[in-house]
Amino acid sequence: MVKRSIPLVEFLRNTNGSILIITHENPDGDALGSGLALYKFLKKKGKEVYIASKDGVPHMLDFLPGAQEVIKPDDRFYDVGIIVDASGFYRAGTDVKVGKKIRIDHHIGGEFYGMHDYIDPNAPATASLVYEIIKSWDESAMDKDIATCIYTGLATDTGFFRYSNTTEKTFELARELVSWGADPYYVYTMFFEREKPNKMKLIARVLETLQLHENGLVAGVTVFKRFLDETGTTYEDTEGLVNYPRSIEGVRVAYALIEKPEEGVWKVSLRAKGDVNVGKIAERLGGGGHKYASGAKIEARSYEEALARLLSAIREELKLQKVHA
Numbered sequence: 001m002v003k004r005s006i007p008l009v010e011f012l013r014n015t016n017g018s019i020l021i022i023t024h025e026n027p028d029g030d031a032l033g034s035g036l037a038l039y040k041f042l043k044k045k046g047k048e049v050y051i052a053s054k055d056g057v058p059h060m061l062d063f064l065p066g067a068q069e070v071i072k073p074d075d076r077f078y079d080v081g082i083i084v085d086a087s088g089f090y091r092a093g094t095d096v097k098v099g100k101k102i103r104i105d106h107h108i109g110g111e112f113y114g115m116h117d118y119i120d121p122n123a124p125a126t127a128s129l130v131y132e133i134i135k136s137w138d139e140s141a142m143d144k145d146i147a148t149c150i151y152t153g154l155a156t157d158t159g160f161f162r163y164s165n166t167t168e169k170t171f172e173l174a175r176e177l178v179s180w181g182a183d184p185y186y187v188y189t190m191f192f193e194r195e196k197p198n199k200m201k202l203i204a205r206v207l208e209t210l211q212l213h214e215n216g217l218v219a220g221v222t223v224f225k226r227f228l229d230e231t232g233t234t235y236e237d238t239e240g241l242v243n244y245p246r247s248i249e250g251v252r253v254a255y256a257l258i259e260k261p262e263e264g265v266w267k268v269s270l271r272a273k274g275d276v277n278v279g280k281i282a283e284r285l286g287g288g289g290h291k292y293a294s295g296a297k298i299e300a301r302s303y304e305e306a307l308a309r310l311l312s313a314i315r316e317e318l319k320l321q322k323v324h325a
């Protein structure tokens with residue numbers, strides 16, 4: 001494979017100041033996997049580097065090497081700030097004081113900060129871009145820990161090699177990472193098979209809310225805040241619930257509408273099955289994401305209002321994208 005010349009590599013090579021890597025709020029496997037891989041690599045290269053996440057590290061990702069080193073964003077000034085796996089610093093969910101801003105990401109659109117951004121919407125995961133950075137800088141610094149972080153980003157963002165962004169290249173990357181020591185069985189069991197019994201109770205409550213719309217093209221679930229209180233679960237436990245409505249036959253767009261009264265919003269997660277671009281639906285609601293996975297925050301006074309706005313955005317986009325049952 002031909003190595004790409006990456007301006008960011010030269011920039012970081014020559015940086016002597018402090019570097020803050022920051023993930024988007026509610027970080028997923030790719031945000032923390034890519035962030036931690038870059039963090040560990042830059043440390044090996046002797047850089048003064050930190051990694052922060054507003055919401056810390058969720059339980060299912062606490063196995064990632066370096067997870068204990070993730071800090072909460074603070075008031076310090078950092079010479080360089082790198083936002084990973086997000087369409088801009090606004091997605092960090094908090095203000096950070098940084099000199100130069102840089103974005104490493106695979107989302108379409110978003111904010112651009114200059115020639116040192118490293119953005120490729122065709123990459124299956126941000127972690128694969130971090131792997132390219134490492135390969136083009138100093139591949140000999142790869143180790144089992146870094147490979148595990150990158151593999152986790154790649155695996156989680158491809159639905160463990162099942163989604164439509166899974167290609168021959170994805171498997172080739174995975175093969176290389178396994179040869180560096182990443183263990184697919186370990187990552188899978190740590191990520192998926194450490195659920196708390198209370199999460200099962202939450203799933204049961206949430207599945208009761210299942211609704212189908214548009215002749216079965218659209219399906220979704222709702223997570224009311226009281227469900228979390230009643231089952232002793234937290235917002236973190238809502239991760240992945242949107243996959244249940246998506247698994248229904250004929251469904252092309254799935255949503256999970258999650259009440260977040262403390263922020264005064266309804267968080268919506270959108271997932272596509274087939275060729276609907278749910279990124280466009282999220283954009284209509286002021287959010288963003290990819291073609292097959294996106295999200296937004298809807299400011300609404302009631303559940304009915306939030307759902308109506310969501311369904312209207314979905315309907316308009318289905319019409320525009322000429323999607324019929």
Ligand code: AMP
Pocket residue numbers: 024028085086087091268269270286287288289290293294295296297
């Ligand atoms: P989620 O449904 O939260 O797992 O998010 C799916 C994808 O959409 C991720 O790639 C997120 O980065 C993106 N996303 C989620 N919420 C937002 C938002 N409020 N604004 C922009 N992008 C978002």
